[in-house]
Amino acid sequence: MxxxxxxxxxxxxxxxxxxxTELAVPSANYPFTTIEANVGVSYARTKCPCREFGVQCNPVHSMCIDGNRFAPVKLIDVAGLVPGAHAGKGLGNKFLDDARQADALIHVVDASGSTDSNGKPVPPGTGDPMFDIKFVEEEFDLWLASLIGRDWGKTSREAESQGQKIEQMLAKRLSGLAIREHQIATALHASGLGMKKPVLWNEQDILHFCQILRSKSKPFIIAANKADLPEAEANIQKMKKEGLTVVPCASEAEAMLKKASRKGVIHYLPGDNSFDVKPGVPLNPQQQKAIDIVRSLMEKYGSTGVQEAINITCFKLLHMIAVYPVEDEFKLMDKKGNVLPDVRLLPEGSTAKDLAETIHADLAKGFLHAVDARTKQRIGADHKLNHGDVIKIVSAMSRG
Ligand SMILES: Nc1nc2c(ncn2[C@@H]2O[C@H](COP(=O)(O)OP(=O)(O)O)[C@@H](O)[C@H]2O)c(=O)[nH]1
Ligand SMILES: [Mg+2]
Structure with missing residues (x-):
């Protein structure tokens, strides 16, 4: 994901x-925080089953802090977008190359309005984030349309003469964009274009189809950043009124809290609504002031918003569930004795066999049954998993 x-x-x-992508704990051996300059690992936060089971867990590729599991998700800082990007303006092509891999998008806007439409700094309250939201959506739609629409006449005639279905033709055009076939089918249906021969589609049809396809295949939320500036509040209200999913964010504050937490100066878990300064830590007036500002921001919005934005994207927008595979359903261990070693984020509706597939193809191939570690009951291949499930897979073929 x-x-x-x-x-x-x-x-x-x-x-x-x-x-x-920064860790809030002193850096242990997490092999991945930054993969490439603009690709990193962030974490979705969810309740770890360890407290409920009364065990001390030792995760291998995720973290558990105070009973909260942080499951890795890949994050890409997509190259900046300017109006006209779809036509190759600015870093247009780089933007689209990054964005095409994403399953969901967090659209970061300057809620304080301290940047104009080209990203130049202006006095807070001057820029219009509502305009930015519209233009980014439009750019994305236009880009998709230009991609699909290229040589449309020729391609659609060829497809027709070869008796190719419209879904197939579109899937071929859209390969590499992390767009699934069912999303294409849904967009065809919703646009009413499923019945119209591709050779008869005009530019308007293509754009209309792309608008729907984008909203289905690249869903997004708004991270209303710079929420610490007073000018942000009115804009955040406006966005909410438009029915957008908006998370007020103060990225700078989150960065500061994580840094202070890593240094052991404060106790803070990403996503918390407050933090504690460790006893005996001397603070100079400047640090005290910074802390007071962050505190009042968190009181107002409930958190710094950064963790919340990742969580909403993962669990509400993409409908993921967290599942914990184990090899021993009593001790909740893997073969090496790690307790609750792993967490997998799977789409809602995933089955026990789907889980096996994410671990190893052979495990799925030889799938016999699974065991729900909570109830100790056997479950079948098609059994739909629930958020927080702890599952043992029993397979005729062991992991490779
Ligand atoms: N007040 C405030 N400023 C921020 C916040 N996040 C970023 N900035 C400032 O906005 C400017 C642009 O930040 P940057 O991350 O480089 O933006 P990018 O071009 O979108 O990657 C910098 O001066 C940051 O210090 C925030 O949460 N609050
Ligand atoms: Mg940047």
Missing amino acids: IIGLIGKANVGKSTFFNAA
Whole structure:
């Protein structure tokens, strides 16, 4: 699962990216925080079953802090977008190359309005984030349309003469964009174009189809960044009134909290609604002031918003569930004795066999049954898993 961060320049995308991929604990051996300059690992936060089971867990590729499991998700800081990007303006092509891999997008906007439409700094309250939201959507739609629409006449005639179905033709055009076939089918149906011969589609039809396809295949939420500036509040209200999913964010504050937490100065878990300064830590007036500002921001919005944005994208927008595979359903261990070693984020509706598939193809091939570690009951291949399930897979073929 990949989440892309999009937005125009200077809204705080990189600050958000850094804050979201930074660890809040002294860096142990987590093999992945930054993969490439603009690709990193962030974490979705969910309740770890360890407390409920009364065990001390030792995760291998995720983290558990105070009973909270942090499951890795890939985050891409997509190159900045400018109006006209679909036509190759600015870093247009780089933008689209990054964005195409994403399953969902977090659109970072400058809620304080301290950047103009080209990303140039202006006095807070001057820029219009509502305009930015519209333009980014439009750019994305136009880009998809230009991609699908290229040589449409020729391709659609060829497809027709070969008796190719419209779904197949579109799937071929859209390969590599992390767009699934059922999303194409849904968009065809919803646009009413499923019955219209491709050779008869005009530019308007293509754009209409792309608008629906984009909303289905690249769903997004708004991270209303720079929420610490007073000018942000009115804009956040406006966005909410438009019915958008908006998370007020203060990326700089999140970065500061994580840094202080890593240094052992404060106790803070990403996503918490407050933090504690460790006893005996001397603070100078400047640090005290910074802490007071962050505190009042968290009181107002419930958190710094960065962790919340990742969580909403993962669990509400993409409908993921967290499942914990184990090899011993009594001790909740893997073969090496790690307790609750692993967490997998799977789409809602995933089955026991789907889980096996994510671990190893052979495990799925030889699938016999699974065991729900909570109830100790056997479950079949088609059994739909629930969020928080702890599952043992029994297979005729062991992991390779
Ligand atoms: N007040 C405030 N400023 C921020 C916040 N996040 C980023 N900025 C500032 O916005 C400017 C642009 O940030 P950057 O992350 O480089 O933006 P990008 O071009 O979108 O990647 C920098 O001066 C940041 O310090 C925030 O949460 N609050
Ligand atoms: Mg940047």
